[in-house]
Amino acid sequence: MxxxxxxxxxxxxxxxxxxxxxxxxxxxxxxxxxxxxxxxxxxxxxxxxxVTDAKGSVRAPADFIGIENYIDVLTDVDRFWPAVMRTGVFTFGALAVELVAGMAIALLLWRPFKAQKWVRVAILLPFVATPVAIAMMWRLIFDPNIGFANRVLSWVGVPPQPWFSEPATTLPTLMFVDIWEFTPMIAIILLAGLTSLSDEPDEAARIDGANAWQRFWYVTLPLLRPVVLVAVLLRSIDALKTFDLLYVVKGQGGGSFHEAETLNIYVYGLSFKYNDFGTASAVLIIFFLMILVVMWLLTFRRKGAKL
Incomplete structure (x- = not known):
């Protein structure tokens, strides 16, 4: 060779x-x-x-303007910062209720009982429907004139409520719809975590004389902490992106007084109503950085913290 x-x-x-x-x-x-x-x-x-003054079309010639769009956005106290506040209130307000309600539902479904499978299927029904269909359904239910919600209130002597018609009640009502739809998602994630836990720590705490609340707070919840964190991360990311519910109910601009205008609705208006793609892109980048900061706080900063 x-x-x-x-x-x-x-x-x-x-x-x-x-x-x-x-x-x-x-x-x-x-x-x-x-x-x-x-x-x-x-x-x-x-x-x-x-970093350009792109307007009218993303293919149209655009000039480089540096951080001017970012300065305009960050100094906009009429639309941008109120939209940031509404986004935060909607996301974390709904998430807090969904987490508590989801945990309660998961604990109820944790132990076997009759017709447990059917109950699980029934709880999942709101989550499997499309957000647009759910938004249309609740828009009809909360209609101030023909809505079923005000009719039920009239049966118990409560005057009709404006629901989606008044700025003060619009965002809380939208949060209620979001809670109704996505609490099953949190419940299923937490239920999966509960079923994976060993019974030994709970039995040991029971033998030591701990009551149900003490066993949950000091035994079950610490063991479930990683699953809770996953549920919070998934749901918070999803809630921050909420667009379809808000748009179907209140339309472009989030209502006449921008009462439901979150950052997603704000960017949509900048892009498809005013064709101001430069400013809209700056808002998206700022929003993206905000989400990264939130995710960082939820993951790295909570590693050594107790729930």
Whole structure:
């Protein structure tokens, strides 16, 4: 065998060994590259638009204006900051109630009882329906003239309520609809976590004389903390993106007085009503950074904290 053949064989073996040692990355690389492009390109394009005066069309010529759009957005106390406040109130107000109600439902379904499977299916029904259909249904229920909600109130002598018609009641009513729809999601996640827990710590606490509340607070809840964190992360991200419910009920601008205008509704109006893509992109980047900060606070800052 010649020296050239030996070198070629040795080189082939080295390549084969390298491929074998790194096969998990080689096989995953196409999907990782595709995902990076799929995520990176929209973010990069949005960042580019946010530092230009793009208006009318994203294909129209646009001039570089630096951080001017960001300054305009951050100094907008009439629309941007109220939208930030409504987004926070809607997201974390609904999330807090959903977490408490979801935990209560999960605890009720934790222990076996008759017709448990049917009860689980019934609880899941609000979650499987599309948000647009649910928004239309509750819009009819809360209609001030023909709505079933005011009719029920009239039966008990309570005067009709404005629900979606008044700025003071619009956001709380929308939060109620969101709670009704997404509490089952929290309940199912927490129920899955509860069923995976061992019975031994609870039995030990019972033998030591702990009552039901003490066993839940000092035993069950600490063991369930990682699952609770996952539920909070998933639901908070989803709630921050809420658009369809708000748009179907209140339309563009979030109502006549912008009473339901969150950041998503605000960006939609900037983009598709005023065609101000530069400002809209700046709002999206700021919103994206806010979400990253919230996620960081929920994950890294709570690692050593007690619930």
């Amino acid at each position: 010649t020296t050239t053949s030996l070198n070629r064989s040795s080189g082939t073996e080295r390549v084969s060994r390298w491929v074998n040692d790194h096969r998990k990355w080689i096989f995953a690389a196409p999907a990782m590259i595709f995902t990076a492009i799929l995520i990176g390109f929209p973010i990069g394009w949005t960042i580019y638009l946010s």
